[in-house]
Amino acid sequence: MTLGRETIVSIRGLQKSFDDLEVLRGVDLDVAKGEVVVILGPSGSGKSTLLRCVNRLEEATGGQIFVEGVEITDHKTDINKVRERVGMVFQSFNLFPHLTALGNVMLAQRKVHGRSRREAERIARERLERVGLSEKADVFPIQLSGGQQQRVAIARALAMDPHVMLFDEVTSALDPELVREVLEVMKSLAKGGMTMMVVTHEMGFARDVADRVIFMDEGIIVEQGSPEEVFDHPRSERTKDFLGHIR
Amino acid sequence: MVEYGSTQRPRRFLLAAAAFLLSCVLAPGAALGAEAPSAQTTFIPVTGTIDTLDIRFEVPPGELEVPVTLFLEFPAEMRPDRLRGTGVRVSDEEDRVRPPAVSAAEDGVTFRFSASVPPPGTMLNIRISGLETPAEGGSYPVVAYYGEEDAVERAGEFVIPVPDPNLLQRAFRAMEEVPFLRQFLSPSIIWGALPLLWDGFQVAVAILLVSYFAGIPLGLGVAFMKMSRLRVVRVPATIYVDVIRGTPLLVQLLLVFFGITFVPGWSALMDALGPLATWQWHNVDATQFYRVFIVLSISSSAYMAEIFRAGIQSIHKGQLEAARSLGMTWVQSMAFVIIPQTVRRILPTMMSEFILLFKDTSILFAVGVFEITMQARTIQAAEFNMSPMIAAAGFYLMLTVPLGRFVANLEERLSVAETGRGGKKRGRPGGGVLVGKPVAESTVSTREVGLR
Numbered sequence: 001m002t003l004g005r006e007t008i009v010s011i012r013g014l015q016k017s018f019d020d021l022e023v024l025r026g027v028d029l030d031v032a033k034g035e036v037v038v039i040l041g042p043s044g045s046g047k048s049t050l051l052r053c054v055n056r057l058e059e060a061t062g063g064q065i066f067v068e069g070v071e072i073t074d075h076k077t078d079i080n081k082v083r084e085r086v087g088m089v090f091q092s093f094n095l096f097p098h099l100t101a102l103g104n105v106m107l108a109q110r111k112v113h114g115r116s117r118r119e120a121e122r123i124a125r126e127r128l129e130r131v132g133l134s135e136k137a138d139v140f141p142i143q144l145s146g147g148q149q150q151r152v153a154i155a156r157a158l159a160m161d162p163h164v165m166l167f168d169e170v171t172s173a174l175d176p177e178l179v180r181e182v183l184e185v186m187k188s189l190a191k192g193g194m195t196m197m198v199v200t201h202e203m204g205f206a207r208d209v210a211d212r213v214i215f216m217d218e219g220i221i222v223e224q225g226s227p228e229e230v231f232d233h234p235r236s237e238r239t240k241d242f243l244g245h246i247r
Numbered sequence: 248m249v250e251y252g253s254t255q256r257p258r259r260f261l262l263a264a265a266a267f268l269l270s271c272v273l274a275p276g277a278a279l280g281a282e283a284p285s286a287q288t289t290f291i292p293v294t295g296t297i298d299t300l301d302i303r304f305e306v307p308p309g310e311l312e313v314p315v316t317l318f319l320e321f322p323a324e325m326r327p328d329r330l331r332g333t334g335v336r337v338s339d340e341e342d343r344v345r346p347p348a349v350s351a352a353e354d355g356v357t358f359r360f361s362a363s364v365p366p367p368g369t370m371l372n373i374r375i376s377g378l379e380t381p382a383e384g385g386s387y388p389v390v391a392y393y394g395e396e397d398a399v400e401r402a403g404e405f406v407i408p409v410p411d412p413n414l415l416q417r418a419f420r421a422m423e424e425v426p427f428l429r430q431f432l433s434p435s436i437i438w439g440a441l442p443l444l445w446d447g448f449q450v451a452v453a454i455l456l457v458s459y460f461a462g463i464p465l466g467l468g469v470a471f472m473k474m475s476r477l478r479v480v481r482v483p484a485t486i487y488v489d490v491i492r493g494t495p496l497l498v499q500l501l502l503v504f505f506g507i508t509f510v511p512g513w514s515a516l517m518d519a520l521g522p523l524a525t526w527q528w529h530n531v532d533a534t535q536f537y538r539v540f541i542v543l544s545i546s547s548s549a550y551m552a553e554i555f556r557a558g559i560q561s562i563h564k565g566q567l568e569a570a571r572s573l574g575m576t577w578v579q580s581m582a583f584v585i586i587p588q589t590v591r592r593i594l595p596t597m598m599s600e601f602i603l604l605f606k607d608t609s610i611l612f613a614v615g616v617f618e619i620t621m622q623a624r625t626i627q628a629a630e631f632n633m634s635p636m637i638a639a640a641g642f643y644l645m646l647t648v649p650l651g652r653f654v655a656n657l658e659e660r661l662s663v664a665e666t667g668r669g670g671k672k673r674g675r676p677g678g679g680v681l682v683g684k685p686v687a688e689s690t691v692s693t694r695e696v697g698l699r
Binding site: 055057080081083084086087088090092094095096097098107108111112153156157160 | 563565566568569570571572573574575576579583584587588591
């Protein structure tokens with residue numbers, strides 16, 4: 001998979017438990033630069049937790065994660081520096097309600113990258129245009145539809161110039177007719193060469209956009225391969241069962 | 248009351264002029280430039296009634312034997328028989344006269360000098376308070392008789408001009424006539440209490456402002472401590488909040504206000520402060536202020552800590568995650584994402600805390616700090632009348648009602664801003680903010696905010 005390409009995220013034997021509950025039980029995964037990895041699996045399979053460990057929103061209880069060669073599971077690592085390069089988009093958008101769309105996209109640029117107001121605004125407007133919302137710059141999140149909010153959230157992550165982006169069920173909270181506009185934005189990002197780790201239930205998106213599909217269940221990777229391999233010729237019974245239920 | 252300035256001033260001038268003319272007639276022998284005998288009346292503006300009558304009486308020449316009598320004959324409308332002994336005071340500039348015995352009767356007041364004869368030429372200052380005011384305005388004469396007992400002679404006359412009461416003054420006088428109304432709503436007593444209550448109001452507001460704004464950073468610190476993942480940080484903060492919210496403010500006040508003076512270093516600190524510890528404002532000492540600030544800021548900080556904690560935890564944890572995932576530090580996330588949202592949410596509660604703290608300043612009465620309640624209590628005890636307490640209540644309402652309305656309004660507008668919909672009142676309707684301490688609770692666990 002990673003043949004000839006630089007590895008950007010490397011996960012080794014990752015374990016995570018909440019109290020007595022083991023959510024991740026030894027996950028190994030390498031993501032190459034420019035690769036789009038879609039992670040599938042039933043709820044509770046640990047796919048979201050895996051994603052959240054990559055920018056340390058969850059602390060791993062075992063194993064190692066390297067992002068661009070830096071071990072983020074090491075407590076001496078400045079996690080804020082790592083997070084600057086790892087963008088994340090959430091299921092619940094999590095836009096800052098007290099700021100306009102533009103303000104949402106500008107805030108971290110100014111506080112983290114130390115960009116000037118003018119520079120941050122220029123970049124923010126450019127990113128909003130990329131997600132097709134340049135005319136909504138001065139609108140507060142409450143006045144935007146779910147799809148628009150999620151696109152602003154993507155623009156906000158993009159404004160930090162991330163090297164990897166994590167998408168955690170970003171369309172799950174959206175009305176069906178709003179899903180497409182978000183997926184379109186993600187598709188164009190993928191075409192532009194962005195490295196993406198995507199947890200989703202959108203099979204169509206996985207088939208069209210993914211370089212690799214990963215099927216997780218009960219805290220381990222059960223099966224992985226190209227979309228054709230996983231969707232059309234699943235080897236494991238659990239994968240077959242899951243895909244059967246989805247269709 | 249408004250008419251007071253326009254009607255009273257010329258009359259007072261007339262009075263002075265009349266007194267001067269009279270004195271010329273009565274004491275033609277007096278050297279020019281010497282103080283002339285006169286009478287001066289002060290009125291209570293709200294009722295137009297006589298507050299005090301000051302009579303300056305010059306002892307006439309002549310060798311007399313004790314006992315000597317000065318008799319002031321009053322018109323019947325002034326009811327001098329109702330004067331109490333304490334309402335009459337006699338003094339002279341050089342302090343040469345032994346105070347006379349005073350007795351009041353239907354026709355006038357008798358001053359009996361039995362120890363020694365006042366030296367001729369002495370100016371006696373006689374202040375009479377508690378005189379009845381005639382129902383109608385006009386000039387009322389007071390005639391002075393002086394001499395050995397049973398041989399008094401007319402020694403002078405003072406004319407007391409009494410202005411006609413206006414409509415409001417008549418109404419207020421009518422109130423004073425009804426015992427129940429006089430007991431609770433005496434216009435003259437309330438009028439007299441206003442300056443002191445105003446002093447007390449300023450003291451209360453000063454204490455309120457200092458304690459409230461000192462409580463905010465303190466409370467914020469405790470709130471963050473309470474949300475810490477570290478037990479050693481969390482437990483002391485929890486105990487602090489539990490103990491302070493779980494004990495009566497009065498107990499805390501008595502304990503700290505008096506107890507702090509036994510704390511080693513307190514008196515040394517006060518000495519070191521020098522002039523900073525000896526100033527006084529509106530009858531309240533600097534050290535009283537300091538001790539009160541300590542008690543009230545600590546108390547309010549505990550309540551605020553819970554408000555802040557509940558407010559911060561009511562912000563969806565995704566907000567902090569989003570901020571942190573963008574590379575912002577915890578402090579940045581708090582400062583630019585969480586706190587600004589929290590402020591909007593807790594603003595109404597914080598303002599009701601302000602109102603509650605203002606009302607709590609009344610408890611300082613227990614340690615003798617001259618705030619509103621203490622002032623009212625003092626006047627009430629002196630006058631044997633409840634009206635100052637009613638006035639004190641008015642002083643509290645002056646601040647709490649407008650603020651309470653403002654809070655209710657603010658809550659409404661903020662809920663519109665947050666949900667995009669209006670009309671839905673959350674929880675306490677109307678003036679509910681005025682009642683009881685807010686017990687801010689959140690179902691969000693501390694774990695979620697402990698995220699790093």
